[in-house]
Amino acid sequence: MLVICEMLGIPEEDRDRFVHGERITGRVIDPTPMAPEELAExxxxxxxxxxxxxxxxxxRRKAPKDDLLSALVAAETEEGKLxxxxxxANVSLLFAAGHETTVNLLGNGLKALWQHRPCLDALRADLSLLPAAVEEMLRFDSSVQLTGRRALEDFTFQGHDIKEGDNVITLLGAANHDGETFPDPAQFRLDRKAPRALSFGGGIHYCLGAQLSRIEGEEALRALFERLPKLELDHSVLEAPEQKPTIxxxxLGALPAHWA
Ligand code: HEM
Structure with a gap:
């Protein structure tokens, strides 16, 4: 959250409300109806x-600074682009899209490492494997499971007729376990080669923060392993993980851990 605040230029004294305060719930992008009280909230x-x-x-309109907010304001006032x-809407989207996704990448990824101890040991012994580990975390237990598109024209996909205007849900998490593309898909591995997983979507709406979240993931894990070399996840994470209710x-709703 602090990275996005820093990028946009949110004043330091206001950041607490984003770090500790209310957040837009991920339920708004679930493909299931929301209860009236969830909608109101x-x-x-x-x-x-x-x-x-x-x-x-x-x-910022009155007194621009050297930050992204001011650059966006310039696009609005001077260039008339926004x-x-x-x-x-775009600033709010950066907060909504850029926070929980990366939090979940770290939680899901740590759980996957503890489920595959040889990979955890190899990574701890050689942190140059971090980029491969983050790539595999994105694939193995994707923090964004689906995205959607609206069909611009009629077409047939694998025997299914899709009509112009239909909404189509694309299951990224399932595609990332397609055995034809990723052999042995249920296995977490640090030696997978291209192609990359579809975790950030594709085409014109490909995730704006893909590179940023890869860097955040690598740096967060590096700090964690360097500063807490004796980190251990509690057994409950592997036996009965607490999942968030969103689809x-x-x-994870919680990631209980301990260290010496
Ligand atoms: C692990 C972390 C992340 C994952 C898995 C993720 C995943 C995604 C996915 C699947 C999409 C939809 C792509 C599509 O429909 O083709 C998306 C869009 C987007 N993401 Fe991310 N994201 C992550 C982090 C971030 C971060 C850190 C930011 C911003 C700082 C961000 C900003 C956006 C924005 C603005 C869009 C909309 C792009 C558009 O519609 O043109 N995301 N992301």
Whole structure:
């Protein structure tokens, strides 16, 4: 969360509300209906964050700084590329898309490492394996399980007729376990070669933060292993992991651990 605050230029005194405060729930992007109280809570959350961003963007309109918010404001005012509403929507999206996804990458990834002890041992012994480990974490237990598209024209896919205007759900997590592309898919391995998994989607909407979250993942794991060499996850994580209730964003509700 602090990385996104730093990138955008959120004033330090305001950051606590993002780090510890309310967050837009991942339920808004689940393909299942939300209960009225969940919707009300989500609406209040978006209204509050839109009000905060509107006020902050106003400050940048009056006195620009050397930050991404000011650059976005310039795209709105000078270049006319973004409306005010689009500006707030994009800033809010960066917070919503860029936080829980990476948190879940770390939680799911650590759980996978502890389920595959030889990989954990190899990684701890040689941290130059970190990029391969993060790539495999993204594939093995994808923190974003699905994305969607609307068909622009009629077509047939593997015997299924899709009509123009139909919504299509693409199951990234399942594609990442396609045995024809990833041999032995249920096995966590540090020696997989291309192709990369589909964890960040594809085409024009390919994840804007893909490279950032790879770097965040590598750096967070490096710090964790260097600073807590005796880190151990509790058995409960492997035996009965506490999953978050969301479907699209897959992650752990808790990751109990101990260290000497
Ligand atoms: C492990 C971490 C992450 C995963 C697994 C992930 C995954 C995804 C996926 C699957 C999509 C949809 C792509 C599609 O439909 O083809 C997406 C879109 C997006 N992501 Fe990420 N993401 C991650 C981190 C981030 C971060 C750190 C940021 C921002 C700082 C970010 C910003 C975005 C944005 C803005 C979009 C929308 C792009 C568009 O519609 O053009 N994501 N992400």
């Amino acid at each position: 989500a609406n209040t959350g978006s209204e509050n964050s839109a009000a905060y961003f509107n006020a902050l963007l106003d400050r 409306t005010g509403a689009e500006l707030v 699209t964003l897959r992650g």
